[in-house]
Amino acid sequence: MKLADLTKPWEALSYGFLDASAKREMRRKMLKSIAVPGCQMPYASREVPMARGWGTGGLQVSLTLVNPRTRVKVIDQGADDSVNAASIRRFIARVAGTPTTMDTLEAGLIQSRHRVPEEILRDDQVLVLQVPNPEPLRSVQPNMSIARQMHADADYGRMWLQLYEQIVRSGRVMQGASYPSLVHGRHVMTPSPIPRWDVPKQHMARHLTILSAGREKRIFAVPPFTRVEPLVFSDVPYKVEDHGDLTCTRSGTRGYFMNEIPQNDGTSAYEVSDSEWGVKTIRAAEDGGETRGETWYKDGKMS
Amino acid sequence: MTLALDAPRIVQTRPLLQVQSVSKSYSDVHALRDVSAIAYPGEVLGVVGESGSGKSTLLRMMNLEETPDTGSYTLDLPDVAGNLFELDRFARRMLCATRIGIVYQNPHLGLLMKHSSSGNVAERLLVAGERSFAVLREKATTALEASEFPLERLDAPPIELSGGMQQRVQLAKAIALEPALLLLDEPTTGLDVSVQALVLDTLKRLQQDRQITMVIVSHDLGVIRTLADRVMVMRRGAVVEAGLADQIFQDPQHAYTQQLVHAKL
Numbered sequence: 001m002k003l004a005d006l007t008k009p010w011e012a013l014s015y016g017f018l019d020a021s022a023k024r025e026m027r028r029k030m031l032k033s034i035a036v037p038g039c040q041m042p043y044a045s046r047e048v049p050m051a052r053g054w055g056t057g058g059l060q061v062s063l064t065l066v067n068p069r070t071r072v073k074v075i076d077q078g079a080d081d082s083v084n085a086a087s088i089r090r091f092i093a094r095v096a097g098t099p100t101t102m103d104t105l106e107a108g109l110i111q112s113r114h115r116v117p118e119e120i121l122r123d124d125q126v127l128v129l130q131v132p133n134p135e136p137l138r139s140v141q142p143n144m145s146i147a148r149q150m151h152a153d154a155d156y157g158r159m160w161l162q163l164y165e166q167i168v169r170s171g172r173v174m175q176g177a178s179y180p181s182l183v184h185g186r187h188v189m190t191p192s193p194i195p196r197w198d199v200p201k202q203h204m205a206r207h208l209t210i211l212s213a214g215r216e217k218r219i220f221a222v223p224p225f226t227r228v229e230p231l232v233f234s235d236v237p238y239k240v241e242d243h244g245d246l247t248c249t250r251s252g253t254r255g256y257f258m259n260e261i262p263q264n265d266g267t268s269a270y271e272v273s274d275s276e277w278g279v280k281t282i283r284a285a286e287d288g289g290e291t292r293g294e295t296w297y298k299d300g301k302m303s
Numbered sequence: 304m305t306l307a308l309d310a311p312r313i314v315q316t317r318p319l320l321q322v323q324s325v326s327k328s329y330s331d332v333h334a335l336r337d338v339s340a341i342a343y344p345g346e347v348l349g350v351v352g353e354s355g356s357g358k359s360t361l362l363r364m365m366n367l368e369e370t371p372d373t374g375s376y377t378l379d380l381p382d383v384a385g386n387l388f389e390l391d392r393f394a395r396r397m398l399c400a401t402r403i404g405i406v407y408q409n410p411h412l413g414l415l416m417k418h419s420s421s422g423n424v425a426e427r428l429l430v431a432g433e434r435s436f437a438v439l440r441e442k443a444t445t446a447l448e449a450s451e452f453p454l455e456r457l458d459a460p461p462i463e464l465s466g467g468m469q470q471r472v473q474l475a476k477a478i479a480l481e482p483a484l485l486l487l488d489e490p491t492t493g494l495d496v497s498v499q500a501l502v503l504d505t506l507k508r509l510q511q512d513r514q515i516t517m518v519i520v521s522h523d524l525g526v527i528r529t530l531a532d533r534v535m536v537m538r539r540g541a542v543v544e545a546g547l548a549d550q551i552f553q554d555p556q557h558a559y560t561q562q563l564v565h566a567k568l
Contacts, residue, residue, distance in 0.1 A: 153393050157430035161415075164429070165422050167436060168458050233436040 016063040017095040022046045026064040026219075030210060033221040038183025039151070040134055045217040055088055055113060056214030058130035062088075062111045065126060066096045073100070073107035078115040078259070078273035085113070102276050105293045114177070116198040118256050118274040119293040121207035123224055129192040131213040134220065136180045136190040156180075156188050159231060167236065181230045188231065189220055197240045197257045201296045202228040244300015246270045251278035252285065255300040317379050319344045319516045320365070320484060325374030327360060334360045335371065336541045342484075342533075344379075345514040349531025349548065351524060351563065357540040358520040359408075362488050364388075365518060366405050367395040378402070380483055400430040404477025408489035410461060410469035413476065419458040420447065420472045427479045446475040451505050467498035471505070478509065487519040491526055503529050524563060528552055536560045 014020060022044070029043040048056050048063075066072060072092050076085035080102040088111060089100050101107050104117040111128040121127060137147040140158035150156070159180050166174045177193035181202070191199055192211055202209060202222050209222040222228055232238045247254045249261075249269045256277065258270035272278040280292045296302060318341040327335040335357045342348040350358045363369045364376065367387060375386040380402060390398065399405075407413040414423050424443035425433075433439055448454060452471040461469045470490055477485055490506070491499040507530060510517055521527055527534055527548070534551040536544040536559065544557040555561045 149392075153396060155396065155430070157426055160429040160434070161418065161422055161426045164425050164436065164439060165418055168419050168422060233439075234434045236436050 015096060016066055016092075017048065018046060018060065018063050022060070023064045026060055029219050030061065030064070030221065033210070033219050034208070034223050036187070037223055037226050038187030038189040038220055040189075040218040040220045042217055043219050045214045048214075049091070050088075052215040053132060054084060055111070055130040057212030057216075057219070058111045058113070058128045058214070059088060059091070060214060061128045061210050061212045061219070062092055062109060063096065065109055065128075066092060066098050068097050069099075070096075070108045071099045071101045071106055073102060073104065073110045074112070075110065075115060075117070075275075076113045078117075078257070079275040081275060102279070103291075104274075104276055105291075114193045114195075115257075115273060116194055116201045118272075118277045118295045118297065120296055121205065123206040125207045127207055127209045129194070129209060129211045131190070131192040131211045131218075132215070133178070134190065134211070134213040134216050134218040136178070136188050151187060154186065156182075156231070159188055160233075163231060163233070167233075173232075173236070173239070179230050181228050183222060183228055184226050185229075187220075189222075191222075191228070195241055195257060196230075196238070197243065197297075199228065199230050200238075200240070200302050204228075240302070243270075244297075248272040248278055248281070251281040253278060253281040256295070256297060316343055318342060319346075319379050320348075320518070321375075321377045321379075322361070322365065323375045325361070325364060325371040325376070327357075327364070327369070327371045333540045335364075336539075338374075338537070338540070338542055340518075340535055340542075340545075342516050342518060344516055345510075346532045347510060347517040347519060347530050349527035349534045350518065350520045350537060351522065351527045351534060352537035353522060355539075356537040358522075358537050359488055361537075362405075362486050362518065362520045365484070366403055366486055367399055378484065396430075400427065401480055402482055403484045403486065404480070404482040405486040406470065406473045406477050406488065406490045408492050410466070410473055413473045414461045414469060416462040417460050419460055420452065420464070420475075421457045423461065423472055424476045424479050427476050431480055442479060443475070446479040447472070449478060449509065450474040451501070465498075466494050467502060470494065470502055474502075474505065474509075478513070478515070481513065481515075483516060485515045485517045487517060487521075489521050489523075490519070491523070492521070499526075506530060524552075536563065 025044050029041045033041045046060060048059050050056055074085045074089040076082040092098060093100050104119045109126050113130045135147060137150055140162055141147045141150060163173055177195050178190040179196050179199050180188050181191050181199055183189050191202060204225050206224050208224055212219045230238045243258050244255050246258045248271050250271050253272050257273045259273050261269045261271055263269055284290055284292060320342040322340040325335055325338045338361060352358050364371055370388050376388050421443040424446050425439040428439050428442055450471045452475055461472050491502050519530055531548045534548050535542050538559050544560045552564060555564045
């Protein structure tokens, strides 16, 4: 008799990989983070079959929220077809049996690394952002105990000072991604390393955004219709990347956030960062069918 | 002919700062023993004593960085009432950010050494809620100018500045919001004599121009004699003698004060 004869055939122990107590922990901390928008909640981050830093925080949230009817979309810096996005999408589908999609409008749950899709999300959609470093104060206060006190006191002078210093030294705010933003007028959060282009998309958005850092074991949220205001001086306006005039070389779409592709001759070509938006634009040009949704930006301007 | 003279006008002022019966112990070391101090508006109170006499502990308490075992602390300011030691952390922080300025002996305690000098001053304004870059820049420049800081080095980080210049940045940061009370902890220690004289001149001019109430702590009697209107002499955590500066320096009563004064002379 072999050992294999004595054991049951393999089957998943729990729906969606995580066990019930892990999901309970995630649900409790998600509810807390929704109750206090922008406030980081510590949680017991579990091991998942992926290295820390590759989206384990987002994956745990996604695995907790999915049900067999949830249509899941996973993007990595805007692309549905990157290795990381494809691996996470397949894993969720395998352990939870969920249908997957690349269409932003079809998705019920979107797990994303560092981008918010260009199409406006609805109130029945959830955006899960992977966060490498959830603490916006880390660059100005390395001692996390003091940083937490600073959050408690809403003591964000040093964050403003950081912006002041950037303007003094470089003539403009140099913060490219992770732009510190005040949520609901109370907590400053890092909106994960999304570009400045994407920060205004979170302001008074209809969808729920959950930001989760698996390695740092912190979760925070932006509930629907919540103010998300980037920290700006009253006389220095917030500026997004100047991509309004760029045209995607593959799809021809224009007025959206672009990835720069350096060329051999020293010039640059551009491709729209939201790959599905590019695909939809190409399809619309080929067959005339219009399946594209409304976008936050129109002609490079926030609408 | 009768000579009519107006009766002299007597104005009674209340002390701006009152510290009463403050005691503080660290395990079995008594840092302060039943210390009381008052400072009137526009006055400079000098606290002098040897190292370990408790003068810096007293100053940190006036800056609400420490809480005593017993005693009370009041400031006679609008919207500031009661014993300040009973304020919560947030209220203490806001009070210190807006009404009290401090210059530390060690500039590393008071400055962000890698940020610009103007940024160090701007930080204080930012904590108080200023959100206009142009106003921050203007107010930081004004405060640095008032503390006689060379404006061509406005954006140089303090780490690149001399000790005297670092103290001027600290001073500019402390006065940027025109505080009611300015605390100075050995502001000239470690500076050479010529720079000491310049910093003292700046302090004296600021005090005369703005009528800021100051508490200056030093073990250097020369500094205290230059600036102080009244003097408290401390030893082993207790006040051994207090009075007008002239009285203390010309007619010291306590043996320890006599020793200090004569040692200096």
